[in-house]
Amino acid sequence: MKICIIDADLIGRKKHRFPNLVCEKISAYWKEQNAEVELKLNYENLEQYDRVYISKVFTDTPVPQWIQDGVDMDNVSVDLPANIYVGGTGFFFAKAPNLPNEIEHHMPDYHLYDDWIFDEVKKAEARANSEGREFKRSKFIAQFKEYLDYSIGFITRGCFRKCGFCVNKKYDHVFEHSPLEEFYDLSRKKICLLDDNFLGCPNWKELLQQLIATEKAFKFKQGLDERLLTQEKCDMLFNAKYDGDFTFAFDNISDYDLIHSKLKMIRNSTKSNKHSIKFYVLVGFESTDHIDIENCFKRIELLFKYQCLPYVMRYQNKNETPWKDSKYRSLYVTIARWANQPSLVKKMSFRQFCEANQALHKTKGTYCSSMKSLVDFENEYPDIANRYFDMRYEEMKCF
Known part of the structure; x- marks a missing residue:
């Protein structure tokens, strides 16, 4: 066969x-x-x-x-x-x-994927040699870490949220799916969970204890539902051997007050934690107008206050990509380019990012796409621009 x-x-x-x-x-x-x-x-x-x-x-x-x-x-x-x-x-x-x-x-x-990885490494090394460059093997191989270092699986499946933008609508509840030993390889350094909404599982505590008991670093690739956090969940999760950033989602501006309360709870448990906190920020779903742009910045502002990093996700489904048809298409791109690079968003306001792009623009007397998107929106909605375009991550810590 x-x-x-x-x-x-x-x-x-x-x-x-x-x-x-x-x-x-x-x-x-x-x-x-x-x-x-x-x-x-x-x-x-x-x-x-x-x-x-x-x-x-x-x-x-x-x-x-x-x-x-x-x-x-x-x-x-x-x-x-x-x-x-x-x-x-x-x-x-x-x-x-x-x-x-x-x-x-x-x-x-x-x-x-072993043979494919081997071939990719061999090709990259050959290119480096032909160009007279040093081939840094370990640095190159790092991009394949999920293939080489992780046991991967679903310890739970399902979600009860039924969000309109989400693909995970098949089930209306969260349930245990695979025993950890079903996909856990002792020889692998870490564990990666693909669960849809782990914290919504009634048996979350026992499952989390099982993960902690492996003494391996683990992460939830799809993120966690911060709206379900309790103090007990925070105490267990943020003291576990977690791999990389803790990732949550801030999809709806209607959840602003609830997210605010959970951010206080998170920071109460992570003041001395070395891990950073990241939130997916969904845009272009409810609308693609100035209100959506304002709501995006409003959520980022709240995240900045609790020293959390945003990651802007532009909505698309199987048939359409609404933001691409918006008059603010270029602005959506620019916001994502700024917000989704931690090394930049930690140091620059949105305006400074656009100004930095403008400084590199080669055609004198014209705006680069980033600066043009900022200027056009600011001329149209100066109050929104005045409130958010100069806010800085490093200046807004409130805990």
Whole structure:
């Protein structure tokens, strides 16, 4: 039996650097059946395989047109060659079908990407040598850390929020999904959880204790729901051996007062904590007008006061990207470029960032796109610009 596995995001997204868990589980299952498994990096000669599995996480990842034409996102039906199976939110969004149980609950094949990584390292080293540059192997390999260092899985699944912008609408509650030992590899340094809303699970405490008991650093890749934080959750979470930044979300301006209270609780538990706190800030969902821009800055202002970093997420769904059709398209891009770079947003106000871009602009007498977006909006809404464009992260600490 010849099995072909295609990680469409790996092929279609130049900077994609995260393993596809579905691909790893499918690989492990078929290797256990003594099948010959290949991770394929193109879509050629697929007829030579008994089964071809194509998985896609992101809706905007490009795939060959004949594959896209064979997929009906709304009805989760396909019209493709009999040996080809497609799946994932990138194809079916919220209606993506589940894996067969024997694959879903299989230990992943954490070595599926080994040959690809080896080839990438070899090519980069060859390029460095041909250009007379020193090849810093360890620095280059660091980009593959999720492939090499982490046990990855879902310890819980589901979310009860049913947010209009979110792909996780399949379930209406949070439930235990996989025992930790189902995907935990003792030889790996760290653990990465892909849970949708871990803190919403009734048994969160016991599960968190299990993670802590491994004595391995762990992280929740999708972030955590800060609206569900209690003092007990804060005390356990912020004293655990956590990997990297704690990540939450500030999606709705209507949650402002609630988020404010949770920020106070977070900082009460993290005053001496070395980890930083990051919040996803969703824009372009409820509207793409000046109100949405103001609400974005209002949320960033609150995060700055508690020394939390914003990460601006521009909304898109399977059919549209509203912010791209907005008169403030360039402003959305500029805000994200400023806010999503910690080294810049910690040191520069939004205006200073735009001025720095203007200083590098080569065409004299004209504005760069960043400065033009600022000036145009400021001329239209001076009160909003006056309140937010000069605020600075380092000056707003209030705890």
